[in-house]
Amino acid sequence: MNDNTEKNKPSIFYAKSSESKKHSRSATEKPSRWKDKRKDDSSQLKSKRDRHDRIETFKPRNDKSEFTKKRFNVELNQSQSSIDNDSPWQKKVRDNEQVPTFGYDGYRQRKEETLVYSENSCKAVFKHRRTAIVKLFITQEMTYQFKDLIDWLVQQRLGYDVISSEQISKITQTQHHGGVCLIVKKRVPLTLLDYLENNSDKDHDCILAIDDVHNPHNLGGLIRSAAFYGVNGVILRQTNLLDSGAAMRVAEGGIEAIESIKGDDFVASLDMLKQRGYQVVALLPCQAKSIESSELYKIRFNKKVVVVIFQQINMKLINHADVVLHLQGNENMPALNISVATGILLSNLQK
Structure with a gap:
């Protein structure tokens, strides 16, 4: 009789515990089960590490850091090559990778301003009414032609961007800009x-x-x-x-x-x-x-x-x-x- 009862005890115990999982969870059971789970997790941590599961999880992060290092090395080489450039105006001209402000959604042209482009037109503005200049957009190739204008803009603390020819084409809406463009105030007739x-x-x-x-x-x-x-x-x-x-x-x-x-x-x-x-x-x-x-x-x-x-x-x-x-x-x-x-x-x- 005792042997039979001992045999039946496990079956009765497991039946009751599965029923309690489905229908009723007391507030006292939750924390105890959570603690048990944490203990089980901590005990299996070594085995997981041995199977390299945790290392596999962090692989994307390592890839990202390698990409950042590569990008940093490329930028470092570019800056080093720009320093080694023989142009005497290299120190006076700054590169700007940002999108130019004029002609884009972030900036609306003011009514009292207009665009002047091409080499002779911009030089004439600088000669006759330089105080009307608001900003300069110029390609790297044209900086030598406008070194006096760039020096004056630096003295006056006015903005200028060294950008690509394609970006100036977007600003002026034409390809006949000559690599230089000015924002100037309109003349009063x-x-x-x-x-x-x-x-x-x-x-x-x-x-x-x-x-x-x-x-x-x-x-x-x-x-x-x-x-x-x-x-x-x-x-x-x-x-x-x-x-x-x-x-x-x-x-x-x-x-x-x-x-x-x-x-x-x-x-x-x-x-x-x-x-x-x-x-x-x-x-x-x-x-x-x-x-x-x-x-x-x-x-x-x-x-x-x-x-x-x-x-x-x-x-x-x-x-x-x-x-x-x-x-x-x-x-x-x-x-x-x-x-x-x-x-x-x-x-x-x-x-």
Whole structure:
């Protein structure tokens, strides 16, 4: 009888413990079972270490540290090669791996700022109005050409980034940037009255009145010819067209040498200039049979001249002109580009 009871005891005990696992866990059992589990874990720790399970768990971390070491060695070699560079301006130029701030989502262009790019345009800004410069973006290859500008920016504690040509293309939205780009403050245009008061002591003066030329490349070509032949001012209805990066690039810095004059009413502006002794000369984009005009070699110009340039012929302005002229072409090409025709006229003004 006793033997049978002893045999049955284990089966009764295990049956009761499995039932308690399924249906009822007392609060007193939980901590004791947790302690037992911790003891079991600690006893099996050595065996787990022997099977390299713990080491296997940390393998990704070791890989990461090796990658960090490799990256550090690459950066160290790059910095060492940059130090060994023979360029005398190496110490003055800093590399910047950060994304440039202008033209990206992190920075919105302010209304009073614009972009100037290409070598000659940026040099002209630095020469004529360097205090308007806000920031410089430049490639490593162009730093030697702009060492004076970089030195000045360092003295003024202004920002500049040495970046790749592709990054400058993103900023300027063009590939014709020449490896350099400036953020500058826009110029404030003059009124015609202010311009005349500032230049009242001049015996010789030439002004361009440009009517409805919106193409930035044509406008830039006009300004370049005007600066080459010593024109002092340009009258426009929309002076903000001169802030176009494309117009500045084509003008090759000529915009910085010419005063921008705001003229909402061209007829009233021409009348004011006539009263001040200016001769109004209208240059037709092509010869028109319905408009009486003269050829260039027949015209005698005054000392003070305002030249009216047309994209499309405006009869109101022609009626206010003292002289209307055209350039004689032929059947192959009856008319020239407006900027080329203006350059020919301005070269004859000097004679």
